[in-house]
Amino acid sequence: MMTQRQAIPKELEPSTTRRVGDCAVRSSILLVEDDDADAFLTKRALECVARQSALTLKVTHKRDGLEALAALEGCETPDDLPDTIVTDINMPHMDGITFLHWLRVAPNFKFLHVAVLTTSAELATRVAALSAGADRVFVKPNNFFEMLAIASAILNGRRDTQIPLH
Secondary structure (H helix, E strand, O other): OOOOOOOOOHHHOOOOOEEEOOEEEEEEEEEEOOOHHHHHHHHHHHHHHHHHOOOEEEEEEEOOHHHHHHHHHOOOOHHHOOOEEEEOOOOOOOOHHHHHHHHHHOOOOOOOEEEEEEOOOOHHHHHHHHHHOOOEEEEOOOOHHHHHHHHHHHHHOOOOOOOOOO
């Protein structure tokens, strides 16, 4: 049975961990991306934003939905689970939409925050990802500054509340 996450004792926390009241602010991300260049860019942007926010961040990279599922199933406690999953849609072995469907029916994982990064700007892709259970959907940017803005939104955990039509 999974239990609630524990606060980090002050004497054990890393010097870069931000404190809110008596709790240290940490975050872990499971990055599911088959393209090494996209994975590198995403991880670098997340780490930059985390540093600027005095947030301790751990990013674990898996290359497809099957690897990600295996990693999640290997988690023994809630502390082992990622706070956020960032996934691509088009991947070998198990695509992001199938991965999302699986997450949302699994009792131990359906509550996890999931952001989708996709190359598609099509409304149908956004609708499919949100319908499958994504909390946010982003189009992969063409430059690092845009990726920093996306990383900031991911780490802030805001959810899409409407689908823009333009």
